[in-house]
Amino acid sequence: MSATTSFYDQNTTMLCEQYNSLAFEAVHQNWKAFWPHKGDRVLDVGAGSGRDTKWMAEQGCEIIALEPCDSFRKVGSAYTGAAVTWLDDALPALSKTENLGMRFDLILVSAVWMHLAPSHRERAFRKLSNLLASNGRLVITLRHGEFNDSRRNYGVSVEELEQFAKNSALLVRHISSSDDSFNRDGVHWQTVVMSLPDDGSGDLKRVRHIIVNDNKVATYKLALLRTLLRVADAHAGAVIDRSDGKVTISAGLVALYWIRQFKRLIDINIGGVGGIQQSANSSKGLGFVKDDGWNQLKHLVADDLTIGAMFLGEEAKALQKTFTHTLATIKSGPVTFIYQGDKNNRLFEIIPPTVKRKSLDSLVIDSEFLSSFGCFVLDESLWECFRLYNLWIEPLVVNQWILEMQRFELNRQRNITLQTYHDCLVWIDKDHDTRDIRKRVEQLRQQSVDIRSVWSGRKLKGEYHVDHCLPFAYWPNNDKWNLLPTTASENLKKSDKLPTAYRLQASKLRILDWWDLAWGQDDALQTRFFSEAALTLPNIPPQCQDFELVFEAMGLQVRGVKSRLLVGEW
Incomplete structure (x- = not known):
């Protein structure tokens, strides 16, 4: 038996009185938006006195409580009653829990992680993430500060959990900090809520x-x-x-x-x-x-x-x-x-x-x-x-x-x-095809052709920018239809935003003029422009030669990217 387990076993009564003196709602207020609901399947890892388990059971949740300390498990099970199933199981193995064949809507790991040796944490996190149901939440509280008794603790950090979440394909939904509920010197807490996303189809x-x-x-x-x-x-x-x-x-x-x-x-x-x-x-x-x-x-x-x-x-x-x-x-x-x-x-x-x-x-x-x-x-x-x-x-x-x-x-x-x-593993060289556009602009300038910003119609003099209509940061694409000449100030204001429907429509004639000027006067350039557009944009037939049809499809793509990625507008 470890020194930590021995301490909990020998001080069960005192600790249970201490833990139960605080309400679940007070201790876990900072992640209230993710509390379980009636009917949710919940796994309480390191359930201790049963305080949190009892509250969740009273909300109508189906609870499995894990507690490796015999005395805690005995007191906790008496406190929560028959509504809760208690198991002698612990991180990192969770072997008994895995054998249940269950997936959980909420897994709560409260005041446990600091006891787990760093060498065991990656395995433990992987086990926990694999027990989540679709849209399930994994909540881990982190205790910062030393114990003044025989309990052993290790350093913890949000950054470690973020990396584990990334490796296990979980989304970090919430991070918060809070003072210690018992006002112990040098002790404070952080809570990290992660989830396994689902699109409804599995x-x-x-x-x-x-x-x-x-x-x-x-x-x-x-x-x-x-x-x-x-x-x-x-x-x-x-x-x-x-x-x-x-x-x-x-x-x-x-x-x-x-x-x-x-x-x-x-x-x-x-x-x-x-x-x-x-x-x-x-x-x-x-x-x-x-x-x-x-x-x-x-x-x-x-x-x-x-x-x-x-x-x-x-x-x-x-x-x-x-x-x-x-x-x-x-x-x-x-x-x-x-x-x-x-x-x-x-x-x-x-x-x-x-x-x-x-x-x-x-x-x-x-x-x-x-x-x-x-x-x-x-x-x-x-x-x-x-x-x-x-x-x-x-x-x-x-x-x-x-x-x-x-x-x-x-x-x-x-x-x-x-x-x-x-x-x-970089997908596209962001500057590669913008250089091609700049080259085309310079060719046209040498022919004494005025190049104007597609957004304002201002004549481009000296320094100018090549703008991704659909921002590269969200939707990496260097097709000719997506790269448009603009002033430096306009491009900096637009930044990684999408044009509003009004701005795009107001710029329609200027965009069409640019496309025709840059790509419509040469058979090879025109073929490449429409080949790119036909594969990239919605509802364009393979043999399309109509710039207006490309513009309408670009508008649809702008709306689609806005809807899917929640990109801001300019």
Whole structure:
């Protein structure tokens, strides 16, 4: 028996009187918005005297109370009565609780965490998070300050819980501080409330399981999730078919995004060794990196592989080989091994093209090219989950991807920095295509063409800015339709906001004039503009050549991003 447990066992009567002298409502007032409701299933970890347990039971909650101290458990169970089930169980194992097969709407860990050794906390947190029901809340109170008796405590911090929450795909909902209810010198408290989000269909829980709990010998599962998250968020026009509860997108688009996200990871040279290891088996190469494909394209960077880009000759052939190798890898890897329950109940499917595709000597990455590789099919509810909750899910995927890479031997040997991992997982170079827009502005200026701000009509003189109509910080996109010339002062005022519907409509003619001036006078530039718009914006047909239709679709996209991400307006 530890000194702490022994202290509680020997001082049960005194401590119970002390604890029960305070009401639940007074002690836990600072997280009142998250208190349990009638019918909620509650797990009270370290229930002690039963004060909190009794109050929650009186609210009509179904309670499981955990208490490893025999004397506390005896007194507490008598205090709460038969309405509460008491178990001899404790962190970090929670073995008896796990055997119940229950999930809880609220898990309360009050005045316990400081007793848990830091080496046990990550495991304990993972156990707790896996016991949460959808939308369940995990509440942990942190005691700061030393004991003046034989009880052992360890340092605690909100930052530690925030990192554990991030690793376990929980949202931090509330953080608060409070004085000690018994006015003990040097003692104060913090409360952290975390939750397991759910979209109502169970898809978020399913995605979280893949991110956090699925067995992984490589990063492929995470790579496919991030690919689909990006496609769902960035390409409203990507859906080829939506019927029978399924969504179909082009397999080529999935391959394109897969290749783009691996480009920085694989082509980087660190300490004379190429690439960051992506699987536990360092002697086995990546299935989609082959001499007749990927290795012929190492001179290209991720941002070269964009919608509307043109490739000729050997480059075109190597790119098509890379797409083919990539889809074969995705099909034999994550598509095969991401399933629910039965191995045959796969979440994703790749359907080959109905007509065998022929190798092209030249190509443009557009809808027609991407569709020639077949179709990728997933549940409509899962697609909507990716689309609506992208901003929450993607950082979790990236975080878990980094954790996986840090486990691999070659990466450990090279002491790859955390910043390097993050840099290699950056999706878009924010400045890459703004340079292209600036280049186009300068070309037009050299032709004595006046360039005016799309927001005000002011003539741009000297210093000017290129504005993302839909802010890059919330919706990373460098398509030509989204990049607009403006004055520096206007862009700084707009910052990371969306234009109001009124401002956008008032600027319509200026935006249309800019698009026509910059992209409508050259066939190649026009083709790229409309190829980007057709895949990115809603309700635009693949062969669209109408700037007004793109403008209307842009307005819909602005509204959609505002609704999903709650972005402010300018």
